[in-house]
Amino acid sequence: MTGGAGFIGSHLVDRLLADGAEVIVVDNFDPFYSRAIKEANLAGALRHPRCRLVELDIRDGPGVAALVDRVRPDVIVHLAARAGVRPSIADPALYAEVNVLGTVRWLEAACRLEPRPRFVYASSSSVYGDRPDAPFRETDPVDLPISPYAATKKACELLAFTFHHLHGLPVTGLRFFTAYGPRNRPDLAIAQFTGLIDRGEPVPVFGDGTTRRDYTFIADLVDGIIRAIERCTGHHLYNLGNSDPVELRRLVAAIGQALGKTPVLRHLPEQPGDVRQTYADITRAAAELGYAPKTAIAEGLAQYIAWYRASLA
Ligand SMILES: NC(=O)c1ccc[n+]([C@@H]2O[C@H](COP(=O)([O-])OP(=O)(O)OC[C@H]3O[C@@H](n4cnc5c(N)ncnc54)[C@H](O)[C@@H]3O)[C@@H](O)[C@H]2O)c1
Numbered sequence: 530m531t532g533g534a535g536f537i538g539s540h541l542v543d544r545l546l547a548d549g550a551e552v553i554v555v556d557n558f559d560p561f562y563s564r565a566i567k568e569a570n571l572a573g574a575l576r577h578p579r580c581r582l583v584e585l586d587i588r589d590g591p592g593v594a595a596l597v598d599r600v601r602p603d604v605i606v607h608l609a610a611r612a613g614v615r616p617s618i619a620d621p622a623l624y625a626e627v628n629v630l631g632t633v634r635w636l637e638a639a640c641r642l643e644p645r646p647r648f649v650y651a652s653s654s655s656v657y658g659d660r661p662d663a664p665f666r667e668t669d670p671v672d673l674p675i676s677p678y679a680a681t682k683k684a685c686e687l688l689a690f691t692f693h694h695l696h697g698l699p700v701t702g703l704r705f706f707t708a709y710g711p712r713n714r715p716d717l718a719i720a721q722f723t724g725l726i727d728r729g730e731p732v733p734v735f736g737d738g739t740t741r742r743d744y745t746f747i748a749d750l751v752d753g754i755i756r757a758i759e760r761c762t763g764h765h766l767y768n769l770g771n772s773d774p775v776e777l778r779r780l781v782a783a784i785g786q787a788l789g790k791t792p793v794l795r796h797l798p799e800q801p802g803d804v805r806q807t808y809a810d811i812t813r814a815a816a817e818l819g820y821a822p823k824t825a826i827a828e829g830l831a832q833y834i835a836w837y838r839a840s841l842a
Pocket residue numbers: 531532533534535536537538555556557558559560561567585586587588607608609610611612613627631651652653654704705706707708709714
């Protein structure tokens with residue numbers, strides 16, 4: 530699994546170990562956020578005898594090929610990427626390199642193996658672009674990404690199909706819709722807002738507060754990834770969201786409620802690269818994978834806040 534030290538990856542590692550798998554985590558502890566946080570994410574997993582960490586940059590073609598040749602994995606779960614919409618505007622070349630070249634390295638390496646391993650990779654709701662209509666379906670056109678990050682994710686989807694077509698790689702792309710929960714990525718809104726509200730500092734609200742995101746609780750998302758791994762044959766693409774978008778102003782109020790504090794708001798203009806809404810139609814994942822997210826925002830936030838408090842202690 531690439532990106533196994535990150536937010537989503539570390540939860541997936543824990544779940545795979547609990548299910549009896551042997552997991553090799555590939556991560557280079559990229560400086561997008563602190564190494565210490567990623568080491569803490571993985572601390573439990575690395576005590577497990579069926580888990581091993583390989584520090585490697587996903588762009589290192591010979592390193593990736595040698596590792597895949599040696600390990601001959603049944604499944605490659607490729608989650609490593611430079612995440613984040615806004616920072617991709619500042620450094621698009623880096624995002625293209627890590628996300629696109631890094632993905633090609635793993636697709637190439639996977640196709641060295643006979644039989645082919647199953648290949649499951651992270652895409653993103655951001656590929657849907659800035660649309661007034663919703664919910665978003667996998668059959669919708671996704672040709673107008675509004676950030677370099679989104680464009681790299683769309684590029685990965687195209688390349689995944691190409692490797693499936695040319696080399697018979699069984700490949701499944703998963704469009705994640707804003708994951709949240711314990712170990713939340715520190716740059717994401719829920720983590721940022723929680724710290725600010727808890728400290729009594731103003732919360733930046735971009736736009737009029739009516740932008741909305743389909744926040745998806747991490748355990749539900751991981752359940753969807755596991756189902757996708759189990760059923761990875763041919764070429765597939767699935768939305769993994771909660772299908773219940775939450776407006777920004779409601780999110781801020783809900784975090785305040787979970788913390789028992791009143792948020793102080795600071796209204797700011799809309800941010801370039803940010804879409805107005807994300808909203809997953811999960812009919813396909815429900816029908817083909819049995820995916821059924823269960824966690825409402827209040828319950829998921831309560832679990833996140835409990836983890837946040839424990840991490841401060
Ligand atoms: N968190 C979300 O809401 C969300 C939504 C849509 C898509 N995604 C995608 O899901 C995947 C996981 O996201 P996350 O939120 O867990 O992010 P994360 O930043 O917590 O995890 C990504 C991991 O990849 C590693 N990595 C980055 N560059 C690397 C490189 N060159 N070589 C090796 N490892 C490298 C990082 O060190 C990190 O541990 C990413 O592909 C992201 O684009 C996430």
